[in-house]
Amino acid sequence: GPDHMCRQPSTLELSPDEQLAAEETFKLYCKPVELCNVIQKRALDNPAFLQRCLHYMIQASRKKRIQLTVSLSRGTNTDHNIFPLYVLLATPTSDSIPLEGHSPIYRFSRACLLTSFTEFASKDHNKATFTIPDVKNIATSRACNLSIILIRCVSDSEGQVGENNCSGDHVEASALRKLEGKCFWGKIPINLLGSSLENCVTLNLGHTVELASTVTMNPSFLEPKFLEQDSCLTFCSHKVDATGSYQLQVGISVQEAGARDMSESPYNSYSYSDVPPSSLPHIIRLRAGNVIFNFKYYNNTMQKTEVTEDFACAFCLVKCGSYKGLGCHLNSTHDLFHFEFWVDI
Numbered sequence: 001g002p003d004h005m006c007r008q009p010s011t012l013e014l015s016p017d018e019q020l021a022a023e024e025t026f027k028l029y030c031k032p033v034e035l036c037n038v039i040q041k042r043a044l045d046n047p048a049f050l051q052r053c054l055h056y057m058i059q060a061s062r063k064k065r066i067q068l069t070v071s072l073s074r075g076t077n078t079d080h081n082i083f084p085l086y087v088l089l090a091t092p093t094s095d096s097i098p099l100e101g102h103s104p105i106y107r108f109s110r111a112c113l114l115t116s117f118t119e120f121a122s123k124d125h126n127k128a129t130f131t132i133p134d135v136k137n138i139a140t141s142r143a144c145n146l147s148i149i150l151i152r153c154v155s156d157s158e159g160q161v162g163e164n165n166c167s168g169d170h171v172e173a174s175a176l177r178k179l180e181g182k183c184f185w186g187k188i189p190i191n192l193l194g195s196s197l198e199n200c201v202t203l204n205l206g207h208t209v210e211l212a213s214t215v216t217m218n219p220s221f222l223e224p225k226f227l228e229q230d231s232c233l234t235f236c237s238h239k240v241d242a243t244g245s246y247q248l249q250v251g252i253s254v255q256e257a258g259a260r261d262m263s264e265s266p267y268n269s270y271s272y273s274d275v276p277p278s279s280l281p282h283i284i285r286l287r288a289g290n291v292i293f294n295f296k297y298y299n300n301t302m303q304k305t306e307v308t309e310d311f312a313c314a315f316c317l318v319k320c321g322s323y324k325g326l327g328c329h330l331n332s333t334h335d336l337f338h339f340e341f342w343v344d345i
């Protein structure tokens, strides 16, 4: 903080008297900071509301998430009867051994409806988006047996699940109860994606990784009884003619999704495409939250500079989680001073 800034040499040429006067004005920063540090120490056990919020944000932003967007392209799919296609993020229930001729019982957390290829702009209904835990933890986490399940119903009732039951691309579980009957279904196990993504460096830089998956859609019978409770479903292959399976080429774009506030950080909107790889670590450090503080003093004619990391406050070294969080902290905690903020990239 300002303690060690006080020892920095001044760059302007001043007479000894002027230098002394200048240092006196700079001390205006040091006094309130001492008081602030005392208050901060007292508050360690019981942090103020803003500090608790910022701490939570930091924890949340470190929890990485992966966003998957599932879509189908006209160019790679020649089959005519692909839509409507339901896309579910599901996991087999652990306590069930599949019955003869049945798939495991899947519990799904989110269901989307696709009605067209990506090329056709029907806005909401050509993409299905899911958020899953970070791929690096997939092998060890509960998420390892997550699957993306694709269902196309061929029963008479298929027309009944329409726009009324969808908000955006999301389908209400109650609407899925009508899906009972003959269908085609296939699945993409998430851990297969995990192995393709594990060594993917560009994902960390905010890039989107495009994967392609071939899914075999098998004829089956969707059993409704489990839909009534707990958003569960199972597929039975006994009740249908087992011929006529077909393949879908599914595109999956994968993106890292941190906490909202981190992704809105001005440093994250910077494009890395024309940066030589050797300087990437430096850039990433910048992105991770270096902040330059310029302390103006002596009627704003002089300036001392300090750089902090992790969006930390230069007065009390509290980590603020984001540029916005730092702004809130400075204005509320150090309101004796006047602040100007700008982003320099």
Ligand SMILES: [Zn+2]
Binding pocket: 313, 314, 315, 316, 317, 318, 329, 330, 333, 334
């Ligand atoms: Zn502070």
